[in-house]
Structures are given as structure tokens and as C-alpha cells.
Amino acid sequence: MSAVPDxxxxxxxxxxxxxxxxxxxxxxxxxxxxxxxGGLLELGSNENPFGPSPSVLTAINxxxxxLHRYPDPSGKALKQAIAQAHGTAMAQIAxxxxxxxxxxxxxxxxxxxxxxxxxxxxxxxxxPIAAKAAGAKLVFVDAFPAxxxxxxGHDLEAMAAAITPRTKLICLANPNNPTGTWCDxxxxxxxxxxxxxxxxxxxxxxxxxxxxDPALRSAVELRTRFPNLIVARTFSKAYGLAGLRVGYIxxxxxxxxLLEPVRExxxxxxxxxxxAQAALADDAHLRSVVVQNAAxxxxxxxxxxxxxxxxxxxxxxFLLVHFGAKTSAIEQALFERGVIVRPMxxxxxxxxxRITVATHPENQRLLANLKAxxx
Numbered sequence: 001m002s003a004v005p006d007x008x009x010x011x012x013x014x015x016x017x018x019x020x021x022x023x024x025x026x027x028x029x030x031x032x033x034x035x036x037x038g039g040l041l042e043l044g045s046n047e048n049p050f051g052p053s054p055s056v057l058t059a060i061n062x063x064x065x066x067l068h069r070y071p072d073p074s075g076k077a078l079k080q081a082i083a084q085a086h087g088t089a090m091a092q093i094a095x096x097x098x099x100x101x102x103x104x105x106x107x108x109x110x111x112x113x114x115x116x117x118x119x120x121x122x123x124x125x126x127x128p129i130a131a132k133a134a135g136a137k138l139v140f141v142d143a144f145p146a147x148x149x150x151x152x153g154h155d156l157e158a159m160a161a162a163i164t165p166r167t168k169l170i171c172l173a174n175p176n177n178p179t180g181t182w183c184d185x186x187x188x189x190x191x192x193x194x195x196x197x198x199x200x201x202x203x204x205x206x207x208x209x210x211x212x213d214p215a216l217r218s219a220v221e222l223r224t225r226f227p228n229l230i231v232a233r234t235f236s237k238a239y240g241l242a243g244l245r246v247g248y249i250x251x252x253x254x255x256x257x258l259l260e261p262v263r264e265x266x267x268x269x270x271x272x273x274x275x276a277q278a279a280l281a282d283d284a285h286l287r288s289v290v291v292q293n294a295a296x297x298x299x300x301x302x303x304x305x306x307x308x309x310x311x312x313x314x315x316x317x318f319l320l321v322h323f324g325a326k327t328s329a330i331e332q333a334l335f336e337r338g339v340i341v342r343p344m345x346x347x348x349x350x351x352x353x354r355i356t357v358a359t360h361p362e363n364q365r366l367l368a369n370l371k372a373x374x375x
Contacts (some may be wrong), residue, residue, distance in 0.1 A: 014113070015117055015137060018152065018167075021100075021125055025340055041365055043356040044342040045242070046177070046318045050289045050359065052240035053282035056275045065137035071270035074327035078268075079278045082248055084136060087219050091253040094269045099232045099247030103130045105259045106230070108152035109255045110200055111136040112329060118317075121156040122179050124204065127171040136168070143179075151312050152320070152349075153181035156191040163199060170195065173204040174219065175211065176352050179348050180314030185222075192226045200255075202230045207316040209238035212294050216315065220250055227252050235272075237317060239279040240287055244272040254372035290291045293317050297357045303367050307374065320344070322339075327351050333373040339366060 008016055022045050034040040075095040083090040096102035100101055107130030111117055117131035121143040129136050141159045143152045154172055163170075175182040183191075188203070193202055201217040219231050234247040249256075259286050279286075301311045310322035323330050331343050331353055342354040355366070 012135075014133055018129065018132050018280075021129055022346055024342060025335075027113075027340070030338075030340065030350050037338055038365075039338070041339045041358075041362060041369075043362070043366060044354070046316070046354075046356050047242050048240040048289060048291060048293075048317065049238060049362060050240065052275065053279050053285035053373060055282050055285075056241070059274045059278035060271050063270055066270065069270070070266050071268065071273055072239075073266050075268050075273050078246075078273050078280075079248075080252075081277050081280050086250060088220065088223075088250060089253075091224075092256070094249050094256045094259055094263075095273075096247045096249070097264070097267050097269075097272075098236060099204065099234045099249070100126050100242055100247040100248050101264070101267065102232060102259075103127065103171075103202070103204075104133065104249060106200070107131050107134045107136070107261055108262055109258050111168045114166065116157060116164060116166040118162055118167050118170040120159065120172055120176070121183070122152050122349060123171065124173050124174070124177045125346065127202075128142050131169070131171075133339075137165070137166070146309050146310075146322075150181050151184075152179045154183055156183055156187055160191055161195040163195065167196075167199050169200045169202065171202045171204070173206065174216070175207045175315040175331060177206065177316070177318075178342070178344060178349070179320050180312055180316045180318055182211070182213070182216055182315045184213065185217045185219070186215070188219060189225075190220055192222060192229060194230065195226075197228050200230060200240055201226070202232060204232045206234045208233070208318050209290055210293055210297075211315045212290075213315055223250065229315045230255070235276045235279060238286060238293075239281060240274070240289070241272070241275055244269070244270070244275050246276045247271040292359075293357055296360060296363055299360075300357055300363045300367075301353075303363075304370075309370065313337045317358065319355050320349070320352050321355055322352050324351050327353060330370075330373055334369060337369045337373070 031040050079090045079093040103126050111134045113135035115136045116139045117136045118139050123141050141162050223229050230251040232249045236242040304311050312320040344352040
């Protein structure tokens with residue numbers, strides 16, 4: 001038998017030190033473990049507990065007899081629906097198997113070993129993965145301190161000052177994951193005005209539908225002024241389609257054309273295309289989800305603060321909560337009770353836990369278990 005090759009030595013140098021995205025606990029196994037103990041309370045992945053529009057299920061059922069056929073490779077019908085929703089051209093839309101795929105494509109196409117990718121300190125984990133996979137240098141800019149009015153939020157002034165001739169791409173989420181914090185539209189516009197036109201800026205709006213602050217609007221409206229702006233969106237959160245994995249970006253057609261050669265063929269499956277189009281058409285369901293989430297977010301944040309905990313401001317469907325030195329023990333104790341929240345050690349926030357806002361009964365169950373653990 002031949003010797004086993006040293007596969008790591010054979011790998012691209014940029015890949016050898018790359019850590020994979022961590023999705024959290026093995027949820028399917030935990031569902032089985034806690035099936036007879038009241039069920040698993042899943043509050044670690046920022047999923048929509050209210051589910052998708054009922055019209056999504058109708059649309060999926062109508063598609064089931066065509067599963068032996070490939071989906072539309074261009075996703076034309078969904079692109080048309082998205083373009084109409086945003087008042088933009090279909091040529092400015094690219095679809096992905098979740099926005100994760102599109103973030104990786106942006107790194108693959110637009111950055112390399114001689115480039116810098118500028119990131120806020122507490123950013124979504126996929127941004128550094130996409131940059132490092134392309135061999136780029138990561139430049140992290142410190143976020144606001146914990147005692148700031150927007151604790152751990154993006155310091156756009158500092159980010160603008162950190163741009164160098166080597167800066168190729170800037171990535172930020174607004175509102176931000178994992179902190180829940182945000183910058184308003186006027187702040188974002190002023191920041192974009194300071195970014196050189198050859199530097200690409202990705203604004204990830206995975207949670208934009210949940211926003212209740214009128215000062216924060218979608219960055220899509222800024223694209224006519226800033227052609228270097230790329231806006232990412234997803235159907236995984238407010239639209240409740242996390243299990244189908246479909247996202248999109250809005251950008252200049254010339255930019256999207258460069259992504260096309262590296263796009264996987266038929267990258268968005270037929271059920272996802274159909275479901276996303278149906279979800280996008282049901283404004284009433286989306287509004288219901290957003291209203292319920294806002295009410296539960298405020299109620300849950302208030303209850304946690306009444307327990308003496310620091311809860312960061314949030315415009316998302318999750319809360320970042322400071323638990324201090326006992327964070328790990330508290331997370332483990334909740335885990336043993338079948339309550340899954342997200343540890344933040346991997347984000348450099350070891351004293352915090354991220355908690356998804358759920359339905360009212362689920363939030364009450366969380367609070368009851370948390371009170372028992374803290375006592």
C-alpha cells in the first residue's frame with residue numbers, strides 16, 4: 001500500500017491555517033436527547049421561531065413533482081421579484097446558497113495575498129474565513145468600548161482611518177451579528193463617502209427586516225451614490241427559510257459578472273427558489289413576524305436587565321448578554337437543562353452569551369431556567 005500523502009502540505013497555503021465555520025452544537029442529536037424532557041429550546045442560531053409564510057408550504061408542495069428536474073440556473077423569477085421589491089434592476093441581483101456562499105465568492109474573486117480586508121473587531125465569523133481563504137491580510141478595527149452608547153458597535157470613524165492603499169474590501173453587518181448593535185443610515189452614508197471608490201464595501205443586512213429604529217434604513221438606497229457598495233440579504237432570518245439556504249447580493253452588474261464564473265452551477269435549489277419567491281410576496285406575514293419579534297425582544301431584554309444582567313441594545317432577533325466570569329458555567333448549566341444559547345468565546349467575547357428571541361412561551365421557559373441557574 002502506498003504511503004498516505006501529507007494532504008496539509010498539498011493544500012493551498014492560505015487554507016492550511018484556516019478554521020472552519022462553527023455552527024454550534026450538534027442540534028439533531030440534542031433534539032433526540034431532550035425529546036422526552038420537554039423538548040430542546042433552540043436559542044443559539046438566530047432562527048425565526050414563528051416560521052415562514054403559509055404560502056411557502058403551498059409553493060413547495062406544488063414543486064415536489066418536479067424534483068427530477070434541475071432548477072432554473074439563473075433563478076430568473078426570484079431575481080425579478082427581488083428587483084421589484086427593491087426598485088432595482090434584475091442585472092444587479094446575484095443569488096446564493098445562503099449569503100455565506102456569496103461572501104466566499106467575493107473573497108475568492110476580489111482579494112488576494114497582497115490585499116487587506118478591513119473588519120470591525122466583533123464581526124460575523126464568515127468574513128475573516130472568506131478573506132483568509134484568499135490569502136488576504138485581516139485588519140481588525142476596535143469596536144466601541146463596553147461603556148459606549150453603542151457598546152461593541154462598529155466605530156466607523158476608526159474604520160475609515162484604517163484604510164490604506166492595500167485595502168481592497170471592507171465587510172460590516174448592519175445590524176451586526178453577534179452584537180445586535182447598529183449604525184444609522186446617516187452614519188453609514190458619511191462613512192461610505194470617505195471610502196475610496198476602488199475599495200469594495202460589503203454591507204450585510206441579514207437582520208435588516210427586524211429593525212424598528214427609523215434612523216436605520218436599508219443601504220440599498222445608497223447604491224446609486226456609491227457604486228462600490230455591495231448589499232447582502234438573506235431569506236434565512238425574518239422570512240423563516242433557514243433550512244432552505246437562499247440569499248442574495250445587490251451590486252453593479254459588472255461586479256456580479258466577475259462572480260459568475262466561480263458560481264456553482266444550479267447553486268440555489270428548486271425548492272429554495274420557489275419558497276423564497278412565495279415568502280417575498282407575503283408582506284403581511286413578514287410584518288407579523290417583525291412586530292412579534294420587536295415586542296418579545298423588548299420584553300425579554302427588560303426581564304434580563306431586571307435580573308441584573310447587562311443586555312446590549314439590539315435591532316435584530318437576538319440579544320447579546322453579559323454574564324461575567326461565570327459565563328461558561330451558566331451556559332453549561334442551561335445546556336444540561338435543554339436550553340441552547342450561543343457561547344461567544346470564538347468571537348473574543350467570552351463573558352457574553354448570544355440568545356435568540358423566541359416566542360413568548362419559549363422566552364418564559366428560558367427565563368425560568370436562567371433564574372434557577374443563577375440562583
